[in-house]
Amino acid sequence: MIKMPFKTLRLMMYVFIGGYCVFILTPLSWMVFTAFKKRGEIFANPSGLPNELYFGNFERVFSSGIGTYFLNSLITSVFSVTGIVAISTLAAYALARIPFKGRMWVYMFIVASYAVPLHAVLVPMFQLLDGFGLLNTLAGLILPYIAFGIPFTVILLYAFFLEFPKDLEEAAKLDGCSQLRTVFFIVLPLSKPALLSAAIFQVVFVWNEFLIALLILTSKEVKTLPLGLTSFQGQYSSDWGAIMAAVLLSALPIVALYLAMQKHFVRSLTGMGK
């Protein structure tokens, strides 16, 4: 193995990682610049800073309805993630703490459903939603999002509840607390960080989900952001200023949430490699 002075190696590491950060940031900053450029400038000066801040692209995007897509994504995310976390918490707690009969079967079933890829059940799911009259409704998105979000969340929370200290539950019992009350007033408040990690991971998933939305949403009033973006692309074809303004607006809330909650987000992801 080559031996080299530690300082040179450290310098090379900084250069490499700095270069990699530039590689990540260049397209992102390019998106921001393009969103503030006039059409002519995008062609004349593709990669430079904008000469002046031009807001026309954003005006066009707002007037063609990104607000509706935003609202739809927000409603879908709130209901889906609340549903996922509530249902998964109950199931994970029961599986980890209550020795009921058939528990192992339920757990195996959940692990097995995690392996089922979404693509592979598309046609029957489409027909199911059609049968319920849920095509072109947000409820038609929310229900499958909850179903597909549960396995990962149950698995994540199951690990947490297995390690939850027993003493607290015992103390509650001595004080005459019922099992249901113990779950709601003792266990849940102490599980907030775990629930938050699980929720944030699902927010990212639901906010960005595209395939189910593509299949079941056709009218403009119910489209979510990722789907809305593809229709902007069709509408403005090569109006890159407007497209990048729309992309920027759709990414901003999730990036802001991620930066604020980075710790929780990373925790939910590192669970995968444990």
Added chain:
Amino acid sequence: MTVLLEQESAARRATPSSIFGTSSIFGWFMVLPALSLFALFILVPFIQTLVYSLYKFGLTSPTKQFVGFSHYLEIVQDDVFWIAFENNIIIAITGIILQIGVGLLLAAILDRGIKRGKSVISAIIFMPIVISTIAIGLLWRLVFDPNTGMIEELFFNMGWSTPMRGWLGDPDIALYAIIFVGFWQYTGFMMIILLAAMQGIPRELYEAAKLDGAGPILSFFNVTLPELRNVLIVCVLITVISAFKVFDLVYVLTSGGPGNSTQVMGSYIVQNAFTIGRMGYANAVSVVLLVIALGLGIVQLRTSRRDR
């Protein structure tokens, strides 16, 4: 992802202890909402996919005609299916080399190489993971655009030639353009997993290696890599499984074109079912995908068991 497999075996060994004693009704009551949604949206569609693959029917012609296994015989002779299958495999192999390789290097540097700016650097590198693949695909279409694209400009300035039909329009290049975007988006994901694992390596091992005269490069190969063996296997499996799930990026960048050169199994299923309207055939391709996914799941289960 392995977390679930480890827990599965942990759950088998351990009996959950409740101070409230056994209460089947209460337990079932709590898992009921999860189970009913699963049954409805995962189990029932799963079984229907198997059954429907034996029938011929369309989006607009819902009458089903039983055709037995003829869809499967057709798959064997379907060139586009094999292109899609091969593309999924190419995406998996390049993903292992690029995403895990570079992710490992980045994690090692963040773990032991540098002291300052760690949280800012990791925030930057993770960022593409939270942005929707559709948004990222649109952004990269701009980057690859033959008229205004950054890559075009870079190549022009360097005096290199660029493909005649653009980066996404050339059937020999388009798949690699998609792979490049995937690399940009997901390497940070591998980095997080590997970094978390590296931080769990006992520091004494590094100190011992240092006493033996090992520099940082030697201790990476003699301490870090062997300690990461299991996590690296997990990363390879995650990469292969996600390679077979690719859809959004292909949809927004090329829709499987030009020709069928960037078709993957996911896009081929969607195209057959909802564009061409061959629902039964799409289901047969889905079954092949399910078999692969469940096969990979079993491999993962075995790997995590052997380590115990």
